[in-house]
Amino acid sequence: MQEENLMKMSKMATPPIMDPHTANILICYLLYRIGKPVRESHLYDIAVGNDIINYFAYQESLDYLTKQDSIRMQKQENGSSYYALTETGMRIAKELRNYVGKAYRDKLVSAALHYFARIKRESEVKIDYIPLEKGYYVHVRCLDVQDDLLDLKLYAPDYTQAKYLGDQIMLNPAGFYGKILDAAFSNREERYDLSDN
Numbered sequence: 001m002q003e004e005n006l007m008k009m010s011k012m013a014t015p016p017i018m019d020p021h022t023a024n025i026l027i028c029y030l031l032y033r034i035g036k037p038v039r040e041s042h043l044y045d046i047a048v049g050n051d052i053i054n055y056f057a058y059q060e061s062l063d064y065l066t067k068q069d070s071i072r073m074q075k076q077e078n079g080s081s082y083y084a085l086t087e088t089g090m091r092i093a094k095e096l097r098n099y100v101g102k103a104y105r106d107k108l109v110s111a112a113l114h115y116f117a118r119i120k121r122e123s124e125v126k127i128d129y130i131p132l133e134k135g136y137y138v139h140v141r142c143l144d145v146q147d148d149l150l151d152l153k154l155y156a157p158d159y160t161q162a163k164y165l166g167d168q169i170m171l172n173p174a175g176f177y178g179k180i181l182d183a184a185f186s187n188r189e190e191r192y193d194l195s196d197n
Contacts, residue, residue, distance in 0.1 A: 014103050016054045023053045023061035025096045026108055028070055028085060032093035033109050037074055037082035042115065050111040052104065065089065118170075125173040127166040129159065136162035140169060142177050150177055 017023050027047065031038060038046075047053040053061070062083075065071045070089035074082045085093070097105060123143075130137040135157045142150035156162035169176045 014052070014101070014107050016051045016057075017104065018054045018057050020057045020060040020064060022100055022104075023047075023057045024065055024070070025092060025100050026053060026104060027058075027061055027065060027083075028089040028093040029097050029100070029105055030108050030112055031071065031083060031085040032090055034112060037084035038112075040073070040081040040083060042119075043083055046112045046115050047108065050107075050115075052108050052111060121170055121173050125170065127169065129162050129166065131159075138162045138165050138169075140166075140176075142173060150180065152180075 017026065027043070030043075030046070044058070048055050048058050062071070066073065068088065069086055070092055071083050072086055074084050076082060126139075126141045126143065128139040130139055130153070132155075135155055136159055137153040138156055140150065140152045140154065141148050154165060156165055
């Protein structure tokens with residue numbers, strides 16, 4: 001709850017960056033903090049999708065940073081495009097980071113960490129909503145490399161509740177899985193009250 005309130009206050013205190021020069025520093029700083037190339041679409045979702053950098057400032061910044069060899073576009077074997085930080089970009093991130101407020105830097109890095117955590121969860125857990133005559137099944141599968149760790153169907157009386165249940169599970173799938181295991185391992189046979197005999 002406290003983190004949620006801090007995020008709301010942070011959002012109000014940090015309107016989207018409109019200045020391309022500030023966006024330059026932020027993009028370099030993000031790539032520096034992440035420490036690995038970031039997929040083109042992911043960088044957009046993090047910076048623009050979270051209202052941290054204005055779309056036009058973002059586009060202008062990427063163009064400038066690419067031309068100045070601060071970042072490079074790399075193609076992977078699977079055809080995806082990634083932005084990677086160069087030595088020049090690394091210097092920008094280290095030396096100029098204080099020209100951008102800490103609130104913006106923290107907001108951008110926090111958005112990236114949450115974004116990548118969500119992608120990881122979505123690759124490890126699959127949720128489907130199966131319509132029934134009356135209600136829905138929430139089909140939860142926790143995936144491993146070769147096998148399913150968990151394959152479970154939960155009933156919900158309507159789609160809204162099914163979706164809510166699925167969303168709650170996706171907040172922390174590992175915690176959900178752990179609680180199921182805890183419940184299974186701590187489960188005991190029902191005791192009967194024989195005091196009246």
